[in-house]
Amino acid sequence: MLKKSMWYSILAIACAGFILLASGFYKAIMVTTMDSPQSSSADPITQTPEDSTHSSKSPNTIQLLILGDSVAKGTGDEKSKGFSSYLPENFKNNTSKEILVQNAGIDGLESIGLLEQLQSQRLEKVIINSDVIFISIGGNDIRRILSLNTLEKDDEFNVRLHSYQSNLKLIFKELRRTNPNSIIVFLGLYNPYERATSLEDARLLNTWNYNTQQLIEEDRNTLFIPTHDLLKYNLARYIAQDGLHPNSAGYQALSNRISKSVESFLTGL
Amino acid sequence: MKLFSLIENEVIKMISKKRLMFVFAILVVLISVFAYGQNHTTERTKAQLTQRMGIAATDDWRKLADQQLIDMKNRLDNPYRDEKDKSSLRVRIEQLQYNLDNNINPLEQSAAKFTTRFMEQSIFLFLPLLVIMLAADMVSGESSSGTIKLLLVRNVPRWKILLSKYLTLMILEVIILFFAFVLSVLISGFFFGFGGWLAPVATGFKVIAGKLDTSTVLNVPQWHYTLMVYSLAYFVAIVIGSISFMISILVKSTAASIGIIMSTLVAGNFISYFLSDWKITRYMFMVNLRLTDYLSGSFQPIEGMTMLFSISVLLGWTIASILVSFLYFTNQDILV
Numbered sequence: 001m002l003k004k005s006m007w008y009s010i011l012a013i014a015c016a017g018f019i020l021l022a023s024g025f026y027k028a029i030m031v032t033t034m035d036s037p038q039s040s041s042a043d044p045i046t047q048t049p050e051d052s053t054h055s056s057k058s059p060n061t062i063q064l065l066i067l068g069d070s071v072a073k074g075t076g077d078e079k080s081k082g083f084s085s086y087l088p089e090n091f092k093n094n095t096s097k098e099i100l101v102q103n104a105g106i107d108g109l110e111s112i113g114l115l116e117q118l119q120s121q122r123l124e125k126v127i128i129n130s131d132v133i134f135i136s137i138g139g140n141d142i143r144r145i146l147s148l149n150t151l152e153k154d155d156e157f158n159v160r161l162h163s164y165q166s167n168l169k170l171i172f173k174e175l176r177r178t179n180p181n182s183i184i185v186f187l188g189l190y191n192p193y194e195r196a197t198s199l200e201d202a203r204l205l206n207t208w209n210y211n212t213q214q215l216i217e218e219d220r221n222t223l224f225i226p227t228h229d230l231l232k233y234n235l236a237r238y239i240a241q242d243g244l245h246p247n248s249a250g251y252q253a254l255s256n257r258i259s260k261s262v263e264s265f266l267t268g269l
Numbered sequence: 270m271k272l273f274s275l276i277e278n279e280v281i282k283m284i285s286k287k288r289l290m291f292v293f294a295i296l297v298v299l300i301s302v303f304a305y306g307q308n309h310t311t312e313r314t315k316a317q318l319t320q321r322m323g324i325a326a327t328d329d330w331r332k333l334a335d336q337q338l339i340d341m342k343n344r345l346d347n348p349y350r351d352e353k354d355k356s357s358l359r360v361r362i363e364q365l366q367y368n369l370d371n372n373i374n375p376l377e378q379s380a381a382k383f384t385t386r387f388m389e390q391s392i393f394l395f396l397p398l399l400v401i402m403l404a405a406d407m408v409s410g411e412s413s414s415g416t417i418k419l420l421l422v423r424n425v426p427r428w429k430i431l432l433s434k435y436l437t438l439m440i441l442e443v444i445i446l447f448f449a450f451v452l453s454v455l456i457s458g459f460f461f462g463f464g465g466w467l468a469p470v471a472t473g474f475k476v477i478a479g480k481l482d483t484s485t486v487l488n489v490p491q492w493h494y495t496l497m498v499y500s501l502a503y504f505v506a507i508v509i510g511s512i513s514f515m516i517s518i519l520v521k522s523t524a525a526s527i528g529i530i531m532s533t534l535v536a537g538n539f540i541s542y543f544l545s546d547w548k549i550t551r552y553m554f555m556v557n558l559r560l561t562d563y564l565s566g567s568f569q570p571i572e573g574m575t576m577l578f579s580i581s582v583l584l585g586w587t588i589a590s591i592l593v594s595f596l597y598f599t600n601q602d603i604l605v
Contacts, residue, residue: 003281010280010444017443017503024500031473031497032563032576034485075340107344196320241333 062095062269063129064088066103068114068136071187073105076245083134086252090259094266102126110140111167118174127178131269132262136187137171138164142208146193150200157204164208165215172219183223183265185258186216190227192244194235225258275425275433276440283403283441292399292445296452299395304383304457311378318376330374338365360471360486367469379465381491383457384450385498389565391449392502393558394538397509401530403441404513406523407434408598413523427599431518435591438514442506446499466492474566486566494564501560508554508583509534515590518598551578554586 066072066083074082088099104123106113114137117123127133141164145156175184188209191197205228213224230253231238231246238250246254259266283289341362345355368375388396408431411417420430454463469488489497513530520526537555544550551557557579 003284006284007277007280010284010440013447014440014443017447018439020496021443021446021500021503024496025504027493028497028501028560028564029576029580031487031489034473070340074343076336078336078339080339080343107340241336 061098061100062091062131062266064091064099064101064132064134065123065126065130066101066105066134068105069109069140070105070107070245071139072134072136073103073107074251075107076240076242077248077251078240079248081248082251083255086255087134087258090255091266094259094263095269097269102130105136108140109137111137111164111171115167115171115174118171124178127175130179130182132185133175133179133182134185134187134258138208138212139189142189142205146201153204161208161211165211168212168215172216176219181221183221183262184216184219185223185225185262186212187254188212188224188226188228190231192235192239194232223261225254225261227254230254230257272429272433275429276436279433279437280440283437288403289441289444292402293448295399296448297456300387300453300456303387304453304460307378307383307457308460311376315376330376331369334365334369334375338362338369341365357471357486360488363488364469364471371468373465373468378457378461379468380454380458380461380463381465381468381495383461384453385491385495387453388449388498388502389561392505392561394534396445396449396502396506397534397558398531399445400442400506400509401513401527403445404438404510405517405527405530407438407514407517409517409521409523409526412521428595431595431598435514435594438510439507442503442510445506446503450499466490470494472564472566497564498561501564504580504583505558505560508587511587511590511594512554515594518594552582554583557582
């Protein structure tokens with residue numbers, strides 16, 4: 001009797017289950033094989049960046065171009081401003097000219113990505129007219145080695161530093177080919193994980209920053225802005241909730257430092 | 270004799286052999302262990318995050334999510350991004366927004382997440398092994414114990430007997446999945462709470478020319494996703510069931526048939542490491558079992574494989590196995 005009732009409950013479960021699973025199977029196939037919606041065929045990248053009204057250079061403006069990764073973009077700022085708002089605000093104290101900003105920062109960009117972005121010539125017009133070019137790059141290049149163990153870390157670091165340096169050289173070559181006169185402001189790396197960092201990691205970061213500075217200052221019209229010192233003891237104040245990017249106060253502090261450094265350059269423009 | 274009563278007979282035989290009880294017991298033990306382990310891992314991740322970021326980031330997850338939401342919305346407006354990235358961004362914004370609206374910490378586990386995850390991890394080895402436990406001696410067991418002659422002397426055509434056995438297997442496969450589902454919901458619900466069934470989950474990924482194409486990504490409710498995962502698991506169970514059914518007819522010894530099918534399965538789990546250049550491995554059933562990975566977009570065993578390809582391959586194996594089973598069983602001489 002018990003077996004009889006078990007048989008019926010098994011049969012009932014099996015029938016209901018079979019129908020349910022068959023419908024799920026059908027859905028699973030539909031979801032994975034559906035066609036992509038006819039997305040707009042035109043590449044939006046080619047159209048948007050140049051607002052043609054500003055693209056011709058006028059003597060009464062200072063054009064600022066921001067290139068690089070999420071820090072350049074302003075990620076982490078709870079007011080969604082970032083460098084593209086704070087830098088012009090500060091620059092206004094030193095110049096009467098109008099300041100125009102173009103922000104081409106992309107989250108997660110590595111040096112190779114920036115190089116490709118420049119080589120694709122999409123930004124050529126913007127670069128030609130820029131007076132100040134601001135670059136933040138490298139954080140994503142180095143970040144990936146953090147999770148490696150100590151044995152692999154050293155090797156991988158050297159490989160990455162090497163490819164980063166050669167990318168950086170090409171980036172500068174590309175920028176200077178298009179625009180030989182602008183000042184290039186380069187942001188150094190800080191360490192958002194100060195608390196969990198070993199001595200070894202700190203050494204790697206310093207090596208990275210040192211080599212970067214050496215390399216970019218081969219070009220005479222550049223400025224390396226260190227950030228490590230400014231943030232080291234201020235992480236709680238200057239780092240956003242995500243534990244990686246600067247927050248609004250952090251961007252402001254960095255912008256202050258940058259604008260102090262380029263003061264005289266701006267007045268000379 | 271009617272097919273229905275034949276199936277009933279087979280199912281009752283299975284119940285008497287206590288096989289289903291074994292499956293049930295194994296599931297209870299394993300799911301409890303996994304749920305406990307997951308619970309432990311979640312705690313540790315939280316501790317690590319807290320140590321790394323200095324703040325109790327896990328309690329402040331709302332601020333973090335708010336921040337991410339703003340960032341992603343900004344990214345959507347960025348003209349330097351292409352359309353493909355945008356659809357996956359929209360999907361993530363939708364998920365975050367849901368978490369915020371319903372106050373769900375994305376770090377926390379839920380019964381729904383665990384139940385789905387458990388089947389995703391079981392589909393290529395654990396679930397097939399459970400199915401083999403039932404399928405591998407359906408026919409060979411009768412041969413080795415000699416009861417097959419009692420079945421065959423009855424006035425029932427052989428194909429009907431075999432069909433009743435096969436249908437019984439299909440019924441029991443549903444029961445295995447039912448057990449797995451109910452047990453993981455109950456046990457993990459005890460650890461993580463029973464909620465989470467309406468949370469949006471991203472699916473619809475495609476891999477085109479080695480790159481993840483996210484242009485068709487969309488969110489579906491968790492229960493919907495879970496249903497899809499279990500359906501695919503059922504399909505896999507039928508495939509494995511059919512193949513071991515065939516082997517159990519061909520080999521006649523239970524131990525040998527279990528051995529053969531298990532070693533093939535285990536070999537399939539690392540065959541793609543050694544032979545991924547060799548195109549023919551794509552047509553083996555073992556490398557096609559991870560169907561759920563096409564839903565989550567996480568994995569592609571060998572370049573160029575898609576959901577439809579895998580399903581066709583598996584279907585081919587199933588049909589071939591069933592054909593061989595019936596032809597062999599109806600034509601062989603049974604010596605007792």
